[in-house]
Every structure is written in C-alpha cells, then in structure tokens.
Amino acid sequence: MIIRDYVIKEIMRTFAGVFTVLFLIILSTQLLRSLSAVAEGRIALDFLFELIFFKNIESLVLILPLAMFLAILLALSRLYKDSEMIALSACGIGPSSLLKSVLIVLGAFIFLEAGLAMVLAPWASSKMQFAQESYKAESDIEMIIPGQFNVADNGMRVLYAEDMPTVGQLKNVFLHVDNGDSSSVMASDDANVVTDSRQGARYIVFQDGNRYDGNSGSLDYRFIKFKDYGVLLEGKAFTSFDLDRESMPTKELLQSGTLVHRAEFQWRVSQIIMMLLLAVIAVPLSKTAPRQGRYGKMAVAILLYIGYSNLLVVAMNWVRQGVVSPGFGLWWVHLLFLTLFLVLFVHQMGWLSHFKRSSYQVLNCPKEFDDLVDK
Incomplete structure (x- = not known):
C-alpha cells in the first residue's frame, strides 16, 4: 500500500509539471493566433479572451492523454534510473503492480477526458462558431x-x-x-x-x-x-446556422446516420481509448538501464503519440469518405496499439523466456541478485 501510494504520488507530481508546460505552450500559441485573427479583422476584439478560453477547452482533449503518457513514462523511468525498481522488485513489486497503480490514477482522468471529449469540447466549439457567425453577420x-x-x-x-x-x-x-x-x-x-x-x-x-x-x-x-x-x-443578418460536426452534441451524432457524424463520434470515443492505451504502454516502455537516463525513451514516446494521432486522423477521414465501413472505423488503430502493449508487457514480464524465474518475478534483476537467490 505504501509503495503503491509512493508510485501514484510520483506520477501525479510529474503529471502536474508536464501538464503545466504543455498547457502554457498551447495557451501562448492560441494567444498569438487569436491576436493575428483580430488584426486581420476575422474576429472581434471583444471576443478575444472568450475565444482563447474556448480554444483551450478544446485543446485539453488532446493535452490530457499526452501529459498522462509522458508523466507515467518520466515517473517510472526515474525509478529505473535511480535503481529503485531493483529494490522494489526484491519486495515483489514489478510491472503488474505498476500497471495497477497506473490504472488507479487513470480512473479519475478517464472520466475527465470523457467529459471533455463528449460534452465540454463540443460545447466550446459551438460557442466559438456562434460568435464567429454572429461577428460575420454584424461585421459590416x-x-x-x-x-x-x-x-x-x-x-x-x-x-x-x-x-x-x-x-x-x-x-x-x-x-x-x-x-x-x-x-x-x-x-x-x-x-x-x-x-x-x-x-x-x-x-x-x-x-x-x-x-x-x-x-x-x-x-x-x-x-x-x-x-x-x-x-x-x-x-x-444573423438568424441561424448549421453546427459543424465538431460543434454538434454527442447525442445528435448518435442519432445521425451519416458517415461524417459517425466518424466524428468515433473520433471522440477514440480520445478516451487513446488515453488509456498510451498510459498502459508507458509502463513497459519506461524500463530503462540506469545509465540510459530518465529521458532515454522520450523520442520513442513522442513518435508513438504522433503515430497514434495521425493514424486516427487517417482512419477518421477514411470513414468520412466511405473508404472503410463504420464498423471497421477507427477501432483497428486501437487494436494495433493494444497489440503493441501486449507484446511489450509480455516481453517485460518474461513469460516467453527460458529463465528459471517464474512469471510473477517480473523484473530481470542483476546477476548479483540471481547469485544471492541461488545461494
């Protein structure tokens, strides 16, 4: 229990730092873009701060999975770098225990991500569209x-x-x-x-x-x-307008049978699944040698995130264009990364190895540990 709380606290502390950095980057980017739009006369100055607020709500849908992924990776990599995992493994704490700790942390954040993707982000998008349409109508x-x-x-x-x-x-x-x-x-x-x-x-x-x-x-x-x-x-004159697919409430997307709306619904659900899969992939991916350093897997992690996101975009466009059926939809991307997690986790657990250790001894300890156990 104490070790689990320690791991959770380490993840949350790292998450706070990573999320703050990512959020400030997105905030500054949105501010520059919004100021440019005001200067070009595309939006009203009075709507500037509201636009930044709504834009950042939309951005949170993508920031949360990335921040959680990097936080878990960095927190667990530090345990490997400082050789704390060797001591933890001697106490029977291995990847399966770390995975349970990660899932406990994810419990609250999954609901937060679901609320953002399904409710808050479409609401913010509709508010922005309303303000922009109103401004276009009254700009003259x-x-x-x-x-x-x-x-x-x-x-x-x-x-x-x-x-x-x-x-x-x-x-x-x-x-x-x-x-x-x-x-x-x-x-x-x-x-x-x-x-x-x-x-x-x-x-x-x-x-x-x-x-x-x-x-x-x-x-x-x-x-x-x-x-x-x-x-x-x-x-x-501003009377009414049709909501974009990003601005439509999730309930209306479910009631619609068009390919565009079904693709948008799967995209929103995919943000939640992506957060879960990236978080669990971070557990086996975080394993590093002490001399490799805490940031040894950062490049691989960012490439994984970019690849995951881009594949989802490609799959969504295929559904919208009718290239693939909605039943196949975006789910094949999640299946691909679920397979990746299983391969990495099984390899880390050593279930396919020919060593004498049984599968519950989840870390490959140094040779000195093997000699001590044999004695």
Whole structure:
C-alpha cells in the first residue's frame, strides 16, 4: 500500500509539471493566433479572451492523454534510473503492480477526458462558431467607425459617417463605390441600416440624398437626387446556422446516420481509448538501464503519440469518405496499439523466456541478485 501510494504520488507530481508546460505552450500559441485573427479583422476584439478560453477547452482533449503518457513514462523511468525498481522488485513489486497503480490514477482522468471529449469540447466549439457567425453577420456595421474612412472590398468601397448615434443609424454620410470603369458617390444627411426579413440581406438606405456617377477629373457625369436609396452590404443578418460536426452534441451524432457524424463520434470515443492505451504502454516502455537516463525513451514516446494521432486522423477521414465501413472505423488503430502493449508487457514480464524465474518475478534483476537467490 505504501509503495503503491509512493508510485501514484510520483506520477501525479510529474503529471502536474508536464501538464503545466504543455498547457502554457498551447495557451501562448492560441494567444498569438487569436491576436493575428483580430488584426486581420476575422474576429472581434471583444471576443478575444472568450475565444482563447474556448480554444483551450478544446485543446485539453488532446493535452490530457499526452501529459498522462509522458508523466507515467518520466515517473517510472526515474525509478529505473535511480535503481529503485531493483529494490522494489526484491519486495515483489514489478510491472503488474505498476500497471495497477497506473490504472488507479487513470480512473479519475478517464472520466475527465470523457467529459471533455463528449460534452465540454463540443460545447466550446459551438460557442466559438456562434460568435464567429454572429461577428460575420454584424461585421459590416461594427467595423464602421464614425469620423474615419472605412474601407471595404479591398478599397472598392469607402464609407464615411460623421456620427453614429445608435448602431445602424448614420449621420452626414457618404459612400464611394469603384465600379471599375466608373465610380459612384452617394451622400446624404441621414442613413440607416435596414434588414430584409425574408432573405436576411442588409442595406444602407440613404435618405434625401444625392448620387453622382462618373469618372474623376471628367465633366461627363450624372447627377441624381433621391428620396431613398439602398446599397447592399456583404453580410447578412444573423438568424441561424448549421453546427459543424465538431460543434454538434454527442447525442445528435448518435442519432445521425451519416458517415461524417459517425466518424466524428468515433473520433471522440477514440480520445478516451487513446488515453488509456498510451498510459498502459508507458509502463513497459519506461524500463530503462540506469545509465540510459530518465529521458532515454522520450523520442520513442513522442513518435508513438504522433503515430497514434495521425493514424486516427487517417482512419477518421477514411470513414468520412466511405473508404472503410463504420464498423471497421477507427477501432483497428486501437487494436494495433493494444497489440503493441501486449507484446511489450509480455516481453517485460518474461513469460516467453527460458529463465528459471517464474512469471510473477517480473523484473530481470542483476546477476548479483540471481547469485544471492541461488545461494
């Protein structure tokens, strides 16, 4: 019991450090990407911190399995490096006991990963999609800054409004539109943004104004005085939108029979299975020689994680494209890594060896230990 608690404490302490490092890396990356999106005008500045929050919730689904995998690997590798496993094996503590300790730690984290993959990550994705769709719909109006020239369509349209008492109400406004071979200017004291309730299209309606058509520097122009004149905006009023597959609740994915939705459901379940399989693979993988060092298997572990993730992505795309049946789906990837775990674990346990030790003596002890036992 004391040894098991010691192993669990070592794993949790290492997990805290690894998770913090990975989370800070992801946080800084998301911050830079979000700031770039704000600078390019793809999202509103007011939504910046919410976007980072929701993005990091999504990232936790992938961070947790990797952090747990590396934490178990590093914690157990330290025991081998410091020769503590030799002492533990003398007390009958071997890979099977370590595996039980790892499964105890995984008990709580599996439920956390399931909650993230099945509930929280889709919810965060839907919140981001909602905000982005809303921003796209309102960006034409929100980007109008009173007292400044507001450029749109790569300089093809320039709007100026002296004042905006309320959203959608403009004072002393003019609009210049470049039509290629000619240009038009609309000007009036008042203008309003009007939404077509049927199509959702939005217009700037100039009231009691003038329109000038012609070319700069030419006397050939046309003058029109109007009562109301509407100019179509690119955006549409925000009414409703279809959720992306990443944003759909898991319950709706189960009720849908399309290949895309079935592939997405299997992807979410796969995150939970991947966390479990990587954690147990770390037990036999962590075995190192004292001189090999604590980080001797890090490169192999990262390659395993990348390979596992990429194979899942490939398998998901195959299901979405109908290359493989949903019954085969993503499960073959998990079967492949389960086989890898069994091969590594059986080899570490020595069940296929021809040594005199029985299978419950789970570590290959130094030769000095064999001589002592024989005596």
